[in-house]
Amino acid sequence: MFSFLRRHRELLIVGALLLWPLISYLSTGHRGRAPNFIDRTVLLLSAPVQSVLTSIIDGVEHLGSGYIALRGSHEESLECRTRLGEAHAELNSLKEAQAENARLKAMLGYVEDTVDQEIVARVIGLNPSPQFQSIRINRGEDDGVRAGMPVVTAEGVVGQVVRAVGGSADVMLLTDAASRIGGVIQRNRVRATVVGTGDGHELSVELVPREDDVVDGDVMVTSGSDGIFPRGVRIGVVRAPERPSVGMFMKGKLEPSVEFSRVEEVLVIPVTMGLPSAVLKGTTP
Amino acid sequence: MRFLAFSTLALLLLSLESVLVKTFGFEVTRIDVGLALVVYAALRATTVEGAFSAFSVGYLLDVFTGRPTGLYPALAMLVFLLVRGVGVLVDGRSRASYALFVAVATAGHAFLSVLFSWLTSAAGSGHVLSLSGVPLQVVLTTLAGTAMWPLLKKIEPGERPEPGVLR
Known part of the structure; x- marks a missing residue:
């Protein structure tokens, strides 16, 4: 037995390193796992590096733009x-x-319901994989950020916290292919589901009955029906709505209000599943 | 314990990459620096050390995505084995051939990750759109990989081991 293990040591190691994550992926799919000790250590080590690099780059940018700005x-x-x-x-x-x-x-x-004070956070990095559209912010569990909390800017909705550890958190952007959010046309309160397309800069409008009055340029805001985002936060502007010859629903694109790749600071709203975190704390056994 | 050096370098490069991508506003494309490390490990390191290096680089990328699923460690291992297999037939010792390996591996990695996402996710068709950034990703990763060549040679100066996929 031991001689077999010794003889095929390399094959067994390589096989285990290949099959373990593959089986884990196929069994959990896109849900992802909760952060374990190694994940937390990696994030603990990388978040300060990202913060320092962001500060250095911002400092250089401000130095250059400061001089130009003075002139006018x-x-x-x-x-x-x-x-x-x-x-x-x-x-x-x-x-x-x-x-x-x-x-x-x-x-x-x-x-x-009273909502706690929003948590101001700085974007310190963008996820290096284009298949998952997410950003990392410099506020985490220690600051009261929890998975499921909505994230916004003054321009509109950014996304939702998908993972929070000590001093950082990852936010899934609206453009992610797995993102779904309840929306409503501001002009006439027509309901819709806004879906991420995965291309990084466009959203799709779905589940709007074809006879509903939706035109190019209509402003879409959050409906609050998803139980995640508060009502009335701007999502974007409807572009080129189409009514196909068959089917119950119209199709449309949505130009997001937020330019996701240029977001510097965000606000985390301390509510999960539509409830203020203070309320949740009270109900926790 | 060279795989620790690879892991540390991967951690630093991924942190740097995530900040640069944010600063320069790339929306779809990325620089797959981790993959350049996996290719180098496949071409130069011993089987066990290379496999651990590839796994750790994939694991780090998985953690950086925000939703670790196990996809990237598995893909890193697949790329490691494929490059090692092809490396038996094609000489990957020079900087130019290494760059070619990185380019092909980047394209293959992107297609495989989209394929797996498409097969296993309800929102799979959305991931297909991310393929539009692959050509630029290949160019940027190849350039980054080539630029890292001197540094990588310091970490693992070893020449190509004896033939065999699992040598």
């Missing part, structure tokens, strides 16, 4: 002041609307 700063500052004035006016009217909204909600007895 006076005109820019005047423009900024004008815009700030406009923004103040808009903010004021929004505050009025918010106060009115709160009064109306109180009259209707509507109770809204």
Whole structure:
């Protein structure tokens, strides 16, 4: 027995190293495994390297762009002041609307779940494999980030946390082929499912009945029906909706609001399955 | 324990790559630096050391994807065995032939990963779109692999071992 093992040692080692991950892949498919000790160690080692490299590259970029920016700063500052004035006016009217909204909600007895403070995170890397569209951020379990939490920017939805360890987390982008999100057309509340195409910069609009009123340029926001993303966050703009000669549903593309490859900072919303993490903590046995 | 050197180098290169890809905004294509290491290990290292190196590089890439499934260690081992098999027939000792091996392995690796994803995932057709970036990926990986040649020779200066796929 031992002589057989010794004689075929190399064959057995190579066979085991090939078959173990292959069987693991075929049995778990695309669900992926929970991070084990080795995964956590790898991420613990790589996240600081990525953070340092990102800081160095950003520093060099800012140094160069800072000088260029100085040259037109006076005109820019005047423009900024004008815009700030406009923004103040808009903010004021929004505050009025918010106060009115709160009064109306109180009259209707509507109770809204309080959401914890969003977690601001910096993007420190992009996944090196093009088959899985994901980014890595510099906030993880230690900062309250958990798998399943939605991730957004001021422009719109970015994706969903798929794995969080100590000081970093991976976020599956909307463009990933496995991504599905409930959407609604802002203009007329027509519901749709927004699906990642896997090509890195376009989304697909699915499950919209062909007779529904959807036109090129319609803005799609989150519907909240998926239980993951809060309602009303911008997803993108519908492009070239088509109604095929057969079938119940129309087809369409969606141009995302966020340019995923250029995202620098993101906000992680501390809710999982639509519930604030504070609520979940309370229900945890 | 050269495989530890390969693993450390792979970890550093993947970290660097993920930052560069973010900085330069590549959306579909990537530089498959890990694969260049696997090809080098297949052409130069001993069977056991090369196999462990290939496995560890694949494992690291798997962890970097965010959803480790075991696909990339398996593919790295497949590439390792294929390159080792072809290396018996074709001389892979020079920098030029190594670059050719890297180019072919990158294309093969991309097609195999899409094929496996397509076979096993409900959203498989989405992965097929990522193939559009393969030509650029082949060019970038070959250039990166060729640039790494002097460094790799320092880690594993050994010449080609005796013939045989599992030699």
